[in-house]
Amino acid sequence: MDKRVFGVDIGGTTVKMGLFTSEGDLLDKWEIPTRTENNGSNILPDIAQSIKKKMEEKNIQMSDVTGVGVSVPGPVDDKGIVHKCVNLGWGAFDIDEEMRKYIDLPVFAGNDANAAALGEVWKGGGGGKENVVVVTLGTGVGGGIIVNGRILSGSHGAGGEIGHLHMNDNETEKCGCGNYGCLEQYASATGIARLANRKLASCSRPSVLRDAKSMNAKVVFDAVKAGDEVACEVAEEFGEILGKGLANIADVINPELYVIGGGVSKAGQIVIDYVKKYFVKYVFHGSRGTEFTLATLGNDAGIYGSAKLVLDGVKQS
Amino acid sequence: MDKRVFGVDIGGTTVKMGLFTSEGDLLDKWEIPTRTENNGSNILPDIAQSIKKKMEEKNIQMSDVTGVGVSVPGPVDDKGIVHKCVNLGWGAFDIDEEMRKYIDLPVFAGNDANAAALGEVWKGGGGGKENVVVVTLGTGVGGGIIVNGRILSGSHGAGGEIGHLHMNDNETEKCGCGNYGCLEQYASATGIARLANRKLASCSRPSVLRDAKSMNAKVVFDAVKAGDEVACEVAEEFGEILGKGLANIADVINPELYVIGGGVSKAGQIVIDYVKKYFVKYVFHGSRGTEFTLATLGNDAGIYGSAKLVLDGVKQS
Numbered sequence: 001m002d003k004r005v006f007g008v009d010i011g012g013t014t015v016k017m018g019l020f021t022s023e024g025d026l027l028d029k030w031e032i033p034t035r036t037e038n039n040g041s042n043i044l045p046d047i048a049q050s051i052k053k054k055m056e057e058k059n060i061q062m063s064d065v066t067g068v069g070v071s072v073p074g075p076v077d078d079k080g081i082v083h084k085c086v087n088l089g090w091g092a093f094d095i096d097e098e099m100r101k102y103i104d105l106p107v108f109a110g111n112d113a114n115a116a117a118l119g120e121v122w123k124g125g126g127g128g129k130e131n132v133v134v135v136t137l138g139t140g141v142g143g144g145i146i147v148n149g150r151i152l153s154g155s156h157g158a159g160g161e162i163g164h165l166h167m168n169d170n171e172t173e174k175c176g177c178g179n180y181g182c183l184e185q186y187a188s189a190t191g192i193a194r195l196a197n198r199k200l201a202s203c204s205r206p207s208v209l210r211d212a213k214s215m216n217a218k219v220v221f222d223a224v225k226a227g228d229e230v231a232c233e234v235a236e237e238f239g240e241i242l243g244k245g246l247a248n249i250a251d252v253i254n255p256e257l258y259v260i261g262g263g264v265s266k267a268g269q270i271v272i273d274y275v276k277k278y279f280v281k282y283v284f285h286g287s288r289g290t291e292f293t294l295a296t297l298g299n300d301a302g303i304y305g306s307a308k309l310v311l312d313g314v315k316q317s
Numbered sequence: 318m319d320k321r322v323f324g325v326d327i328g329g330t331t332v333k334m335g336l337f338t339s340e341g342d343l344l345d346k347w348e349i350p351t352r353t354e355n356n357g358s359n360i361l362p363d364i365a366q367s368i369k370k371k372m373e374e375k376n377i378q379m380s381d382v383t384g385v386g387v388s389v390p391g392p393v394d395d396k397g398i399v400h401k402c403v404n405l406g407w408g409a410f411d412i413d414e415e416m417r418k419y420i421d422l423p424v425f426a427g428n429d430a431n432a433a434a435l436g437e438v439w440k441g442g443g444g445g446k447e448n449v450v451v452v453t454l455g456t457g458v459g460g461g462i463i464v465n466g467r468i469l470s471g472s473h474g475a476g477g478e479i480g481h482l483h484m485n486d487n488e489t490e491k492c493g494c495g496n497y498g499c500l501e502q503y504a505s506a507t508g509i510a511r512l513a514n515r516k517l518a519s520c521s522r523p524s525v526l527r528d529a530k531s532m533n534a535k536v537v538f539d540a541v542k543a544g545d546e547v548a549c550e551v552a553e554e555f556g557e558i559l560g561k562g563l564a565n566i567a568d569v570i571n572p573e574l575y576v577i578g579g580g581v582s583k584a585g586q587i588v589i590d591y592v593k594k595y596f597v598k599y600v601f602h603g604s605r606g607t608e609f610t611l612a613t614l615g616n617d618a619g620i621y622g623s624a625k626l627v628l629d630g631v632k633q634s
Binding site (some may be wrong): 075078130131143145147148152153154155156157158159160161162163165166173177178179244247248249250251252253254255256282283284286287289 | 392395447448462464465469470471472473474475476477478479481482483494495496508538561564565566567568569570571572573599601602604606607
């Protein structure tokens with residue numbers, strides 16, 4: 001039998017799980033609830049049990065499985081040590097060691113944003129390129145950096161925290177991280193809504209945005225597509241701040257490609273157009289040719305990336 | 318005989334050369350002039366001849382030499398292709414292939430700033446750490462980024478161009494790169510002199526800086542050490558801009574250590590004190606523990622790093 005790999009993406013409410021071939025073909029996917037009570041002590045046993053059940057259902061033997069990749073919402077270092085996952089109630093521990101108590105398979109762990117990036121680069125918008133930054137524009141702004149085909153996780157698992165690039169000295173509202181003027185205060189879904197509300201409050205010009213029941217990134221980009229002048233100015237502000245941030249990242253690591261994902265990216269190519277306009281303005285000429293594309297795997301990026309963690313980890317060891 | 322390695326650092330006026338053991342002990346160092354006439358076509362033959370002469374002098378056989386590392390003032394990609402060295406008159410070519418015409422040894426090429434960083438990390442201030450950013454504050458601001466012990470050269474050799482991080486939307490003077498508000502317009506030796514001259518022009522307060530025959534970073538930091546109020550304000554501005562830039566780099570790659578080198582770093586620990594004050598203010602909390610130290614190899618960093626290119630390259634292939 002061809003070898004199988006499990007990719008597991010642990011979120012705050014559900015655990016997404018996927019069964020893959022070693023070529024990265026998704027054979028099956030399903031979800032289980034994330035039980036965060038008792039400091040999340042049920043989460044890994046639940047996952048192990050669900051994997052065993054799936055193996056029984058598909059008649060897969062232990063010897064057929066290369067390993068289990070697990071992505072978690074918190075920093076993970078190169079040795080697979082989880083450093084703290086507030087949303088799961090977890091402290092610091094070795095996830096492979098812990099999982100082995102419940103299932104005897106090699107486990108490879110990674111941060112969720114990084115794993116999603118690895119998935120996008122492997123089987124999504126990244127098209128297998130070696131040097132890619134995946135930018136996730138969701139509730140916050142997450143980043144996953146792939147250098148020479150591997151996740152750049154940083155010395156303490158805090159690599160790719162691009163949502164907290166300092167972009168504005170004059171910001172008076174505090175970011176969730178405690179600093180002021182972070183990239184995600186302007187370029188996340190909530191950041192775009194904030195920019196729009198600020199713009200509306202600063203002028204009395206007519207705009208379809210004034211009629212919106214609730215402000216969000218979709219409302220803003222729909223208005224941009226309809227030619228709404230105020231919405232277009234909001235998109236310019238968004239594009240300038242994110243373009244400038246991505247230019248600074250390119251000056252540091254010179255990727256060949258940016259993959260833009262997350263809820264905001266559902267507005268499509270127009271998001272890239274606004275960002276790229278300012279990226280080109282601010283970036284050092286050596287990185288001016290960096291390409292941009294949209295993410296394609298959506299919520300499955302995490303399970304793909306987790307599966308890839310196993311294949312890379314096995315290759316490395 | 319223990320194996321030998323040559324480290325060669327090609328500059329615009331001189332070529333620095335070093336003979337190393339494979340443990341990185343420097344046995345001998347010397348220089349030859351860089352002959353840039355005729356599109357720099359003599360440079361590689363001159364280097365080959367100088368290596369042969371040194372081998373004869375030291376009675377070293379070809380089979381005793383692991384290889385030659387060469388650092389050049391321009392972008393070099395992962396395959397050792399030099400993309401253009403304006404200062405040498407060079408276009409794009411494969412430096413290993415070209416050198417083999419003159420001496421039959423494996424050649425490994427890298428960008429000079431990156432090689433100097435590799436040298437500092439290997440045998441200098443970096444203390445052998447795996448994730449380090451070396452910041453060179455000289456005429457410009459150069460960067461060398463080491464991730465998992467290897468140079469991060471980027472997809473087109475433009476990684477580590479940290480001198481061109483965009484730091485200021487309100488700058489009216491153009492940087493050498495064509496953009497406005499680049500980090501090196503404030504944090505290089507010339508940038509610090511510019512900040513000082515601007516500060517003096519903006520006020521009429523007394524300062525020892527007003528008596529300086531020519532303004533430079535040494536004059537400014539000497540005045541800071543003497544307690545000059547205006548000079549201290551200049552140092553704060555320098556520290557805030559560089560600290561903010563290094564914070565943004567840390568949010569991307571989360572290094573464990575910054576090594577500060579170049580002419581400006583000769584002022585000593587006080588440079589780090591001003592930078593770290595603002596770094597801690599602006600950086601994401603996950604990178605707040607990043608350490609700072611001064612470079613120790615000075616102008617020899619390039620030959621050390623070039624030698625290390627050989628050892629890493631041989632290990633990799």
